[in-house]
Amino acid sequence: MNIALFSDIHANLPALQAFFKDVDSRNPDALYCLGDLVGYNIWPNEVVNEIRSRKIPTIAGNYDFGIGRMSNECGCAYKTDHEKDNGKISISFTNSIIQDDERAYLRTLPAHIKVEFQLNEDKLNLLLVHGSPRKINEYLFEDREEKSMLRIMEQADADIMCFGHTHKPYHRILYSGVEGQNYFRHAINIGSVGKPKDSNPQGGYVMLTINDNSSVLDKDSIHVEFIRFNYDVEAAAKAVEESILPNDYATSLREGI
Numbered sequence: 001m002n003i004a005l006f007s008d009i010h011a012n013l014p015a016l017q018a019f020f021k022d023v024d025s026r027n028p029d030a031l032y033c034l035g036d037l038v039g040y041n042i043w044p045n046e047v048v049n050e051i052r053s054r055k056i057p058t059i060a061g062n063y064d065f066g067i068g069r070m071s072n073e074c075g076c077a078y079k080t081d082h083e084k085d086n087g088k089i090s091i092s093f094t095n096s097i098i099q100d101d102e103r104a105y106l107r108t109l110p111a112h113i114k115v116e117f118q119l120n121e122d123k124l125n126l127l128l129v130h131g132s133p134r135k136i137n138e139y140l141f142e143d144r145e146e147k148s149m150l151r152i153m154e155q156a157d158a159d160i161m162c163f164g165h166t167h168k169p170y171h172r173i174l175y176s177g178v179e180g181q182n183y184f185r186h187a188i189n190i191g192s193v194g195k196p197k198d199s200n201p202q203g204g205y206v207m208l209t210i211n212d213n214s215s216v217l218d219k220d221s222i223h224v225e226f227i228r229f230n231y232d233v234e235a236a237a238k239a240v241e242e243s244i245l246p247n248d249y250a251t252s253l254r255e256g257i
Contacts, residue, residue: 002026005128005190006205007034007164008061011094012194012253013043015203016050018231019193026227028207032113034164035061035130038106039074039094040195040249042239048102060109061130061165062137067094068106075137086246093244111136120215126208127158131165140189142170150174153185159216160186162206167197169204171224176216184219191226194236201256202228 004023009016023031033056038044044067051058060068062075074091078084098106112133117124132138133156140149140163153161154176169191177183191204198204209223237250251257 001030001210002028003030003032003126003208003210004028004205005032005034005162005188005208006193007130007190008036008167008192009033009047009194010036010039010063010192011041011044011047012236013041013046013050014232014235015194016047018229019203019205020050020054022227022229023205026207031056032128033058034128034162034190035059035109036063036164037061038067038098039063040090040240040245041236042097042243042245044094044098045102048098048105052105057113058109059113059128059130060106060111060136063091063094064106064109065136066091067098068103068109070095070103077137077139086248089244089246090249117210117214119210119212122215122217124159124210124214124216125157126160126162126210127153127156129161129163131163133158133161137165139166140187141166142168142172142189146172146174149187150176150185153187158185160188160208160210160222162188162190162208164190164192167192167195169198169206169226171226173219182217182219184216186219186222186224188224195252196256197252199256200228201233201254203231204228 113128115126190206207225240250
């Protein structure tokens, strides 16, 4: 089974359209969105309606949660006063242009999606979250201490945990065995479709392959492919520059930062 997972579009319609073109060519068996449809660009309504029209199972990102409730907080961890000021402009702008029906949709999105597989007479749990199972805006970076990551996954009963929020893709295989028995868990950050932050401006997503022989006992039986695709970055960047949004967001799109 090939499962396409994408996240963090952030109102970037050109990126989302290019993503759909790429993922449709690969014909996955299932497609899930891990949230943050809105913020930082001019097309929140269009992005929401593209997702809705395709009936894609979607969870709430922290930005979706804030905009859905007309909050002036997005749950973002800005590091400097300049970033905070820019963030205030972004959430105010998004709140001003999002329409009632689209806001209501964001408000109803679930926090998590859990998919349980029965393979080889064993259970295999796939958990989809935005930030972490504990908090919608918790950042799970690649350098997080292994014990901490394992604790989060074990408490959530997640054998494969997919998430976004940091906009930096990675795949960590964590050994969770006891008393000499192998048990492997997979932590997968699926990156960002519309606002990558790994110095690559291409949009990104993940194709997760689970076969009939996939097992927590065999770390190589679960395949993760990181896919990058081109889109019209200039169109997205110029849309920012022609709006009241900070030009810093256009630079971020061009440089993938």
